[in-house]
Amino acid sequence: MKYLPFVLRNLGRNKLRSLLTASSIALAIALVCILRTMPAGLDSFLSSIASNTRVSTHNEAGMVYAMPYAYLQKVRAIPGVVAAISWQWFGGAVDLSKGVAFPNFAVDPEDFGRVYEDWNIAPQALEDFRKYRDAALVGRATLEKNGWKVGDVVTLQSTVFPMQLSFRIVGEVPNPRATQFYFQREYLVQAFQASGTPIDSTGMIWSRIDDPDRVEPIMRQIDEMFRNGEAETASETEKSFFGNFFSSLKGIVAVIQIVAGIVTLCIVFIAANTASMSVRERVGEIAILRAIGFRRKIVFSTLLAEAAILSTLAGVAGALVSLGLTLMLRNLTSSGPQLGPLTGFIVTDTILVQALFLAFLIGIVSGWLPALGASRRSVAQTLREVF
Amino acid sequence: MALPLSYGWRSLLARGMRTVFTVAVIALVVIATTLFWSLIASLKRTLVSSGSAENLVVMRKGATNDGSSQLTLESLQAIRFFEGIARDSEGNPLISPELVVQPFFATADGGRENVLVRGVEPVALLVHDEVSIAEGRLFNTSSGEAVVGRGVAQRYKDASIGSELKFGRGTWTVVGILESDGSSFESEVWVDARQLANDAKRTLPYSGFRVRVAKGADMDALARRIADDPRFALEATREIDYYENLSSSANTLYVIVVGLAVLAGIGAIFGATNTMYAAVQARTSEIGTLRALGFSRAAILFSFLSESVMTALFAFGVGALGAWALAIFISWLLGGIAFGAATFTTNVIQLRVAPVDLLMPFALSVLIGVFGGLAPAARAARMRPVDALRKA
Numbered sequence: 001m002k003y004l005p006f007v008l009r010n011l012g013r014n015k016l017r018s019l020l021t022a023s024s025i026a027l028a029i030a031l032v033c034i035l036r037t038m039p040a041g042l043d044s045f046l047s048s049i050a051s052n053t054r055v056s057t058h059n060e061a062g063m064v065y066a067m068p069y070a071y072l073q074k075v076r077a078i079p080g081v082v083a084a085i086s087w088q089w090f091g092g093a094v095d096l097s098k099g100v101a102f103p104n105f106a107v108d109p110e111d112f113g114r115v116y117e118d119w120n121i122a123p124q125a126l127e128d129f130r131k132y133r134d135a136a137l138v139g140r141a142t143l144e145k146n147g148w149k150v151g152d153v154v155t156l157q158s159t160v161f162p163m164q165l166s167f168r169i170v171g172e173v174p175n176p177r178a179t180q181f182y183f184q185r186e187y188l189v190q191a192f193q194a195s196g197t198p199i200d201s202t203g204m205i206w207s208r209i210d211d212p213d214r215v216e217p218i219m220r221q222i223d224e225m226f227r228n229g230e231a232e233t234a235s236e237t238e239k240s241f242f243g244n245f246f247s248s249l250k251g252i253v254a255v256i257q258i259v260a261g262i263v264t265l266c267i268v269f270i271a272a273n274t275a276s277m278s279v280r281e282r283v284g285e286i287a288i289l290r291a292i293g294f295r296r297k298i299v300f301s302t303l304l305a306e307a308a309i310l311s312t313l314a315g316v317a318g319a320l321v322s323l324g325l326t327l328m329l330r331n332l333t334s335s336g337p338q339l340g341p342l343t344g345f346i347v348t349d350t351i352l353v354q355a356l357f358l359a360f361l362i363g364i365v366s367g368w369l370p371a372l373g374a375s376r377r378s379v380a381q382t383l384r385e386v387f
Numbered sequence: 388m389a390l391p392l393s394y395g396w397r398s399l400l401a402r403g404m405r406t407v408f409t410v411a412v413i414a415l416v417v418i419a420t421t422l423f424w425s426l427i428a429s430l431k432r433t434l435v436s437s438g439s440a441e442n443l444v445v446m447r448k449g450a451t452n453d454g455s456s457q458l459t460l461e462s463l464q465a466i467r468f469f470e471g472i473a474r475d476s477e478g479n480p481l482i483s484p485e486l487v488v489q490p491f492f493a494t495a496d497g498g499r500e501n502v503l504v505r506g507v508e509p510v511a512l513l514v515h516d517e518v519s520i521a522e523g524r525l526f527n528t529s530s531g532e533a534v535v536g537r538g539v540a541q542r543y544k545d546a547s548i549g550s551e552l553k554f555g556r557g558t559w560t561v562v563g564i565l566e567s568d569g570s571s572f573e574s575e576v577w578v579d580a581r582q583l584a585n586d587a588k589r590t591l592p593y594s595g596f597r598v599r600v601a602k603g604a605d606m607d608a609l610a611r612r613i614a615d616d617p618r619f620a621l622e623a624t625r626e627i628d629y630y631e632n633l634s635s636s637a638n639t640l641y642v643i644v645v646g647l648a649v650l651a652g653i654g655a656i657f658g659a660t661n662t663m664y665a666a667v668q669a670r671t672s673e674i675g676t677l678r679a680l681g682f683s684r685a686a687i688l689f690s691f692l693s694e695s696v697m698t699a700l701f702a703f704g705v706g707a708l709g710a711w712a713l714a715i716f717i718s719w720l721l722g723g724i725a726f727g728a729a730t731f732t733t734n735v736i737q738l739r740v741a742p743v744d745l746l747m748p749f750a751l752s753v754l755i756g757v758f759g760g761l762a763p764a765a766r767a768a769r770m771r772p773v774d775a776l777r778k779a
Contacts (some may be wrong), residue, residue: 017661024657027650034646061555062490062501064454065587091455099451099635160455162447162620232556247498248733251724252640255426255717255738259419263651266415270658273408277665329642 003298007305014278021274022314025359028267029318033347033355034326035260039253040351041344045177046242051118052212054238057205057222059231063089066201067231072108075205075222080214083114084207086185088199092156092165094146100159102142104181106188109135115208119178125150125171133187136167139178141344143169145330156181163191177344206238249342264358271366275307279370286374287382300375307367308360315359319352390677390686395694398666409662410702413755416651417706417748418713423644425714425744427637430726433736434634437570438627439517441473443610445596448620452633453487454503454732457591462619466596469612471604475513481599483507483514486580488587489732490554492543500725502539503732504554504576506583514599518572523548523563528579534563536573538723538735552576555586571630574734597626637726652751659759663695667767674767675775688768695760696753703752710748711740 011018057075059065069086076084088106093099113126121137129135138148148154148169155166167183185202192199209215219235226233236244279286286299326345445466450456463484473481486506491499505511509525512518526532533552540546545553545561552559559578567573584592598613600606610623624632667674674687718724723735 017664020657020661024654024661027654027657031647031650031654034643060491061587062488064489065555091451093451096449096451099632157449159449159451162449244499247494248500248725251721251736252426252726254721255422255724258713258717259423259647262415262419262422263647266412266419266651266654269408269412269415270654270661273405273412273658274661276404276408277661325646329646 003302003305007302007309010278010282010302010306011310014281017274017277018310021270022310022317024270025267025311025314025362026318026321028263028270029315029355029359030321030325031263032260032358033319033322033351034329034345035256035263036351036354037326037345037347038256038342040348041177041342041346042246042249042253044348045344046239046246051208051238053209053215054115055207055209055215055219055222055235056238056241057207057219057233057235058203060223060234061232063203065231066203067205067233069200069202071226071231071233072202072205074225075207076111078218078221078225080210080218082208082210083111084205085111085115086202087204087206088185088188088202089160090156090158090165090183090188091160092158092181094154094156096157096159102139102145102179102181104156104183106185107182109184112137112182115206116173117208120174122171122174128170129182129184132168132170133184133190134166134168135170135184137171137173137182138169139173139180140176141179142181143172161192163195165191176346252342264362267362268366271307271311271362272369274310275303275367276370278306279303279374283374283377283382283385287377287379290379291383296375300371303371303374304364304367307371308363311363311366312356312360315356315362318359319347319355322347322355390682390690392693392697395690395697398670398694405662405665406698409659409698410705412658413655413699413702413752414706414709416655416755417703417752418710419651420644420648420751421707421710421740421744421748422713422717423640423647424747425710425740426724426738427640427644428741428744429724429736429738430637430640430734431634432741433569433571433574433726433734434630434637435627436568437572438625438630439515439599440625440627441600441602441606442514442626443598443600443606443613443623444626444629445598445613445621445623446594448614448622450595450622452629453485453505453595454489456594457589458484458593458595458621459591459619460593462621463593463596465616465618466598466613466621469609471601471606471609471612473599473601473604475510479510481510481514483511483597484580484593485511485595485597486583486587486589486592487594488555488583488589492539492546492554494542495544500543500733502543502554502576503571503574504578504583506580507577508580511577511597514597515567515572516599517570518565518567520563521566523561526562526577526579529582530579531557531559531582532562533559533576533578534565535561535576536565536567538573539576540564542723542725542733542735555583557586569737571734574732598623648747648751652755655755656759659695659699659755660762663691663760663763664766666694667691667763670767671770671775674770675772678770678772679776684768688764691764691767692757692760695764696756699752699756699759703749706752707740707745707748714738714740 059067072084072086075081085108090104090106091100092104109130129137150169152169153166157164189199209218222235223233289299326347329345446456467480467482488504489501490504492502493499526534535546548561550561552561600609613621613623718738724738725733726736
């Protein structure tokens with residue numbers, strides 16, 4: 001510790017160079033943070049929203065193949081199913097020219113709170129969602145993005161059905177990544193009746209099972225029940241459902257990871273270059289230090305500390321920059337449902353910690369060789385060369 | 388008098404390791420941006436190249452894609468003989484009624500993906516004249532046969548000619564392979580429209596019509612006439628606009644790649660500036676000598692600047708090659724990159740670095756070279772020969 005002022009002094013010697021190096025490292029760290037939010041968004045979506053006792057049941061043939069709505073009652077009647085709701089994709093857009101900006105579904109409000117009891121939706125919001133025919137529960141991300149608040153009335157034009165519906169927002173899904181927009185199935189049913197073509201099908205059923213150990217047998221029981229029926233079903237856990245749903249993003253995620261890796265390598269080179277420059281400049285000085293009795297270990301560790309401190313400080317700055325930039329990105333981009341959780345752009349604590357650790361590590365790696373070289377140089381030889 | 392370029396070039400070689408570092412940094416920035424840019428460009432190319440400039444897409448008003456549109460037989464009959472629609476040699480209008488559904492397909496690794504299955508009639512091959520049967524033959528109507536795109540045949544199991552492919556409610560025999568120059572049709576499966584409507588239990592048989600406009604006919608007039616027909620709520624869009632629109636979900640990625648280029652570019656500029664400052668400092672006496680010999684400030688400035696630009700251009704070459712090789716490697720490793728377009732179906736994309744994808748990284752490298760060299764070169768040029776010589 002007593003050498004800290006010495007190390008800091010050395011860093012301040014060539015202020016321009018330290019600043020330039022720190023800025024490049026900071027920018028690169030910010031980049032890595034931003035890139036990492038994309039795969040991390042997917043991971044955290046899969047692990048946080050996905051529960052192990054929630055089960056999806058849909059037509060075996062595909063998501064666009066419907067099922068009779070009557071299936072819902074049959075699923076609810078199975079012992080072990082705590083609650084179940086149906087899910088109908090509405091494909092509503094606020095502005096048709098911008099397309100479907102967030103996923104929206106018609107659901108059954110009575111059981112909604114019990115199927116998603118882990119989402120911590122306010123009891124008052126759930127009650128209003130049951131009570132008012134035009135009620136809507138909206139994810140926090142969508143509320144913030146559109147500047148909506150509870151009590152607002154919003155109109156969605158469906159891209160799937162020839163209809164337009166107005167909703168009153170009664171509550172939020174309190175998760176900063178939640179983009180979904182839910183409304184009452186009954187509201188949709190009435191709109192269909194008014195247009196003369198009643199709807200008696202649904203796209204999917206979500207149910208909650210009382211015990212994680214019973215999930216497997218109950219899923220099998222559901223699919224067995226509808227075998228050879230009007231629509232054969234496939235049931236799977238929520239995790240497996242979303243994992244499959246977003247599996248097509250794997251390739252893009254892989255490329256993003258590779259790019260993040262390349263940027264990291266880039267920082268190592270920038271930092272190593274600087275470290276070697278500052279060491280080369282100081283060969284004479286280091287030789288004198290050694291000559292007046294400072295040990296190799298001290299020389300080595302002060303040089304290493306110099307690189308590590310510079311890089312870590314730059315990492316802190318980079319992490320802060322990434323927080324600001326992601327805020328900008330969130331407002332700038334419109335995240336369609338296709339890229340889904342990739343474009344949440346939320347820098348989590350984990351990413352921040354990883355970034356700081358990465359910055360520190362880069363400092364060590366980049367400073368190691370130059371510091372080692374400097375401390376190993378023969379004192380007599382150097383002094384002779386320099387003076 | 389200007390300093391010869393070889394002075395800058397030789398100076399670069401004289402500084403071996405340091406030049407390698409700088410080149411490595413810029414090359415890595417080039418690789419990162421090129422790779423990301425090509426990913427999006429390949430994605431857009433795949434989608435956009437699917438449209439034909441001579442075709443219109445007719446859908447229900449308000450529908451944004453094939454998958455969410457439903458049309459009746461009557462509406463087909465109504466517009467079939469509109470003026471401006473191209474005819475084949477027997478006088479039949481070139482209008483292809485199509486039904487699109489998105490069933491699950493099993494992937495090789497046990498997962499599943501939505502694949503676009505297009506129910507068509509034989510006229511489809513005339514309307515989509517860029518699509519051809521590369522192997523085998525077209526399906527026979529009502530026979531449970533299917534033709535699959537080249538990408539589908541590679542990606543999913545049981546999708547080669549002669550196999551029994553299970554999707555939807557039935558089992559289909561694969562009898563042919565579709566090719567269309569890498570467009571998204573190669574990620575589709577084509578079957579008989581009526582049979583598909585039965586399989587999907589769709590009461591309305593069609594999701595859209597693709598219309599080939601006659602040569603010399605007014606495309607917009609035809610589109611307006613279709614849209615204005617009061618009996619049916621139809622909408623007609625140019626096919627290229629339709630696919631352009633579908634690919635717009637990739638635009639978010641463009642924002643990111645531009646951000647990446649800017650941030651990484653600035654980082655590299657700082658790195659290059661750093662190195663060049665060191666170069667100027669190390670050569671103080673040399674600069675003094677040159678100035679004393681009579682080389683002008685402009686000559687010194689230009690020389691240092693060209694040194695920096697040369698480094699950047701060389702790094703660009705290295706980076707471009709690296710990105711090109713890496714793209715091929717990634718494509719090979721992943722068997723094509725999947726992307727869910729607006730229809731939530733999977734497009735198989737071959738990641739490829741096309742020459743135009745290198746324009747942005749090239750401009751970036753030049754900027755890095757110029758801005759990285761500017762401040763140090765200016766410092767070198769400002770030096771007074773007396774001071775420079777004395778310092779040395």
